[in-house]
Amino acid sequence: MKKSYTVDKTFNDMRIDRWIRHNVKKIPQSLIEKSLRNGKIKLNHKKVKSLHKVKTNDCIDVYNLELKDFVKEKINKFNPSKDVIKSNEELIIDNNDDFIVLNKSSGISVQGGTKSKKNLIDIFTKSEIFGNTKPFSVHRLDKDTSGVFIMAKHRKSAQLLTSLFRLRRVHKTYLAVCHGELEINSGTWKNNLVRYENNKPIIEKAITIFKVLDKNSTCSLVELKPITGRKHQLRKQLFDIGNPVYGDDKYKLKKIDKSINKNLMLHSYQIKFMINNKKYTYIASLPDYFKKILKIKRLKFLNS
Numbered sequence: 001m002k003k004s005y006t007v008d009k010t011f012n013d014m015r016i017d018r019w020i021r022h023n024v025k026k027i028p029q030s031l032i033e034k035s036l037r038n039g040k041i042k043l044n045h046k047k048v049k050s051l052h053k054v055k056t057n058d059c060i061d062v063y064n065l066e067l068k069d070f071v072k073e074k075i076n077k078f079n080p081s082k083d084v085i086k087s088n089e090e091l092i093i094d095n096n097d098d099f100i101v102l103n104k105s106s107g108i109s110v111q112g113g114t115k116s117k118k119n120l121i122d123i124f125t126k127s128e129i130f131g132n133t134k135p136f137s138v139h140r141l142d143k144d145t146s147g148v149f150i151m152a153k154h155r156k157s158a159q160l161l162t163s164l165f166r167l168r169r170v171h172k173t174y175l176a177v178c179h180g181e182l183e184i185n186s187g188t189w190k191n192n193l194v195r196y197e198n199n200k201p202i203i204e205k206a207i208t209i210f211k212v213l214d215k216n217s218t219c220s221l222v223e224l225k226p227i228t229g230r231k232h233q234l235r236k237q238l239f240d241i242g243n244p245v246y247g248d249d250k251y252k253l254k255k256i257d258k259s260i261n262k263n264l265m266l267h268s269y270q271i272k273f274m275i276n277n278k279k280y281t282y283i284a285s286l287p288d289y290f291k292k293i294l295k296i297k298r299l300k301f302l303n304s
Helices: 016-023 029-038 082-089 120-125 155-166 233-240 288-296
Strands: 002-006 041-043 059-063 092-095 099-104 146-152 171-179 186-197 200-215 219-226 266-275 278-283
Touching (some): 016 041, 016 059, 029 041, 082 120, 092 278, 120 146, 146 155, 155 266, 171 233, 171 288, 200 233, 219 233
Parallel strands (some): 146 266
Antiparallel strands (some): 092 099, 099 146, 171 266, 186 200, 200 219, 266 278
16 A cells, blocks of 8 residues: 655655655554665655655655554653653743753753663653653754754744754854863864764864863863764764763773763853844853862863
């Protein structure tokens, strides 16, 4: 059995995997990718990958995608308690008609998945702040990275903010505490980072402007301004120069003492952008554990 859909203009330039979750069924990412590979889902009668973006009036054909296909892989939504909802609402920096901005805690995912159940989307879906709508994720922030994070309140705002991120008109500043003393105090990193999709290596160019704010013989406090938005970009780049982020379990040196800190010392400190000639600037204060490490390691951050 085949079902055909036409892409509405409100979904223009959305990734096909996200379009499917919004318009067909809320199914696991792994099954969406499998169905695209097997031709059970086609765009304009052709096979495409999950990251392919749909356009207005595109035709999407879905073949025999039944509920039984993903019973074993069904997503278990996180059902937050009132206390969890309230504690995350207290992290909000700004709440307006179009979006909210919050100082995200370390250890919580943006969206649910097989490895992480607790997530911001499920939490704020139950919040009264989104009583007449639902939260839309417009950018990424790793589970263990803290700091400024934006969620749109409606599709129009989500499309606008997503476009700003894609066009690099959102200027982000991160702070990181790294192992060792960086040799160069400022400059720009330009790397070819490798990620894998279905075991196939994909090379992506990554650009980051960096500045050492303070350092000593054991560690460095670094300001990072990513120009591109690659997965784990900052963590990979710091690891590649031999100065991995404190608390990073994935990109780390073999001999590292973890007794001092268990948190990932990467914080999304500031986001700046402009909408209709209005400037928006948001700053997320440092978590207590971040301030503690700065004190222990005798690193100075003038704005803390």
